[in-house]
Amino acid sequence: MRVGFVTPRYGPEIMGGAESAARMLAEHLQARDGVEVEVFTTCALDHLTWKDELPPGVSELNGVRVRRFPSRAGRSAAFYGLDGRLRLAPREASLQEAERWVQLNGPVVPALVDALARSDLDVVCFYPYLYYPTVRAIGRVPMPAVLHPAAHDEPALYLPVFGRTFASADALCYHTEAERRLVQQVYPETAATPQLVLGLGVATPPPARRPGGEVLGLGDRPYLVSVGRVDEHKGSVMLARFFAAYKERHPGPLALALVGPVAAEVPAHPDVVVTGVLDEQDKRDVVADALVAVSPSALESFSLVVLEAWTLGVPVMVNGTCGPTRGHCEHAGGGLWFTSYEEFEVGLERLLADPVLRRTLGQAGRAYVDRHYRWPVLIDRYLAFLEGVLARGKGRRGSSGRADQPARGRRAQALA
Numbered sequence: 001m002r003v004g005f006v007t008p009r010y011g012p013e014i015m016g017g018a019e020s021a022a023r024m025l026a027e028h029l030q031a032r033d034g035v036e037v038e039v040f041t042t043c044a045l046d047h048l049t050w051k052d053e054l055p056p057g058v059s060e061l062n063g064v065r066v067r068r069f070p071s072r073a074g075r076s077a078a079f080y081g082l083d084g085r086l087r088l089a090p091r092e093a094s095l096q097e098a099e100r101w102v103q104l105n106g107p108v109v110p111a112l113v114d115a116l117a118r119s120d121l122d123v124v125c126f127y128p129y130l131y132y133p134t135v136r137a138i139g140r141v142p143m144p145a146v147l148h149p150a151a152h153d154e155p156a157l158y159l160p161v162f163g164r165t166f167a168s169a170d171a172l173c174y175h176t177e178a179e180r181r182l183v184q185q186v187y188p189e190t191a192a193t194p195q196l197v198l199g200l201g202v203a204t205p206p207p208a209r210r211p212g213g214e215v216l217g218l219g220d221r222p223y224l225v226s227v228g229r230v231d232e233h234k235g236s237v238m239l240a241r242f243f244a245a246y247k248e249r250h251p252g253p254l255a256l257a258l259v260g261p262v263a264a265e266v267p268a269h270p271d272v273v274v275t276g277v278l279d280e281q282d283k284r285d286v287v288a289d290a291l292v293a294v295s296p297s298a299l300e301s302f303s304l305v306v307l308e309a310w311t312l313g314v315p316v317m318v319n320g321t322c323g324p325t326r327g328h329c330e331h332a333g334g335g336l337w338f339t340s341y342e343e344f345e346v347g348l349e350r351l352l353a354d355p356v357l358r359r360t361l362g363q364a365g366r367a368y369v370d371r372h373y374r375w376p377v378l379i380d381r382y383l384a385f386l387e388g389v390l391a392r393g394k395g396r397r398g399s400s401g402r403a404d405q406p407a408r409g410r411r412a413q414a415l416a
Helices: 017-030 078-086 095-105 110-118 132-137 161-167 177-186 188-192 212-216 236-249 280-288 304-311 323-332 341-353 355-372 375-392 410-415
Strands: 002-006 036-042 057-061 064-069 123-126 145-147 171-174 195-197 223-227 255-259 272-276 292-295 316-319 335-338
Touching: 002 017, 002 110, 002 132, 017 036, 017 064, 017 375, 036 110, 036 132, 064 110, 078 095, 095 132, 095 161, 110 132, 123 132, 123 375, 132 161, 145 375, 161 188, 171 177, 171 375, 177 188, 177 195, 177 323, 195 375, 212 223, 212 255, 212 272, 212 280, 223 236, 223 280, 223 304, 236 255, 236 272, 236 341, 255 280, 292 304, 292 341, 304 316, 304 323, 304 355, 316 323, 316 341, 323 335, 323 355, 335 341, 335 355, 341 355
Parallel strands: 002 036, 002 123, 036 064, 123 145, 145 171, 171 195, 223 255, 223 292, 255 272, 292 316, 316 335
Antiparallel strands: 057 064
């Protein structure tokens, strides 16, 4: 089976988000016998500018063939004015306005769309729903198309252009049940499209190399950690503000580490460490020695960082308005959630005061990951799903909208 992935950025430099999820899925698929994976992407690393930074052409990364195309245009300065206006009432936007939003958002890569339409792939997977490559190509490809929306409750999801994007998918693959419910609320017709709630796999973490406090320059001080893009839209600024308020009310040695690419300035504080991007080993060591891992983002479709913390036995606190991360905590029993500073303070006090509780939550989270999110099981399920998509062919949608409905095909029957 020849499987294509379409994603606006691709590579180990991309931390978190849908693009990292696409890369991990592509690499684990490529490792299976009888599967050949090819990625269609841009030369960009920065999702704000889409500037070409990597060379165009064909290369290989961890066994996966990668085709990179230069962008004709990145994100236009005019995007921000249009986005600010449309996000106030996205359902009321015209189709023409919404299409212009996609064009101005970038990356504009017509050569990628043309090359994909000419390819001889068996099935192509688009990841995520939001950008030009998916919107422009999903209706043009001659082979069956699987859409990984990676959707969360943001204004863009309600723009009318994306109704056509979802309608063009021959199958849908979700990260969580909460994401599936959201998409079906916004686009009820997707309930009839063959679909799978898959999630992502989590690898066994490497052995510790050095104490996390040493990596951070904190010595033996206790600390919280938040991994992911340091961005106002990801809740980082809010978390820094909450933490500063907590330290005013609870003086002491507790610190906060923000680990990830920096896209926003957080208020300076003597107990907040902003590391930038760390290599995987240092990141693992920092997370492993944290008292609590905090995911402040309300805009997540899965949140691999929550599951990675659990593999290390670390309890989590998440934004209670984010359905997927709160759902993980509810199902796993591995963490607490907050929707205000007051809830953040009470929850953090409870965790810091009770090491037995922290250990119990961390162990429950690890058991949850072991049950549901290890790669071998996920790839078996995904291959069965793709075989069913391929068997139905382009434009032949099934009648069942159940997220757990097994795809037709040899593997699906074997797993049923």
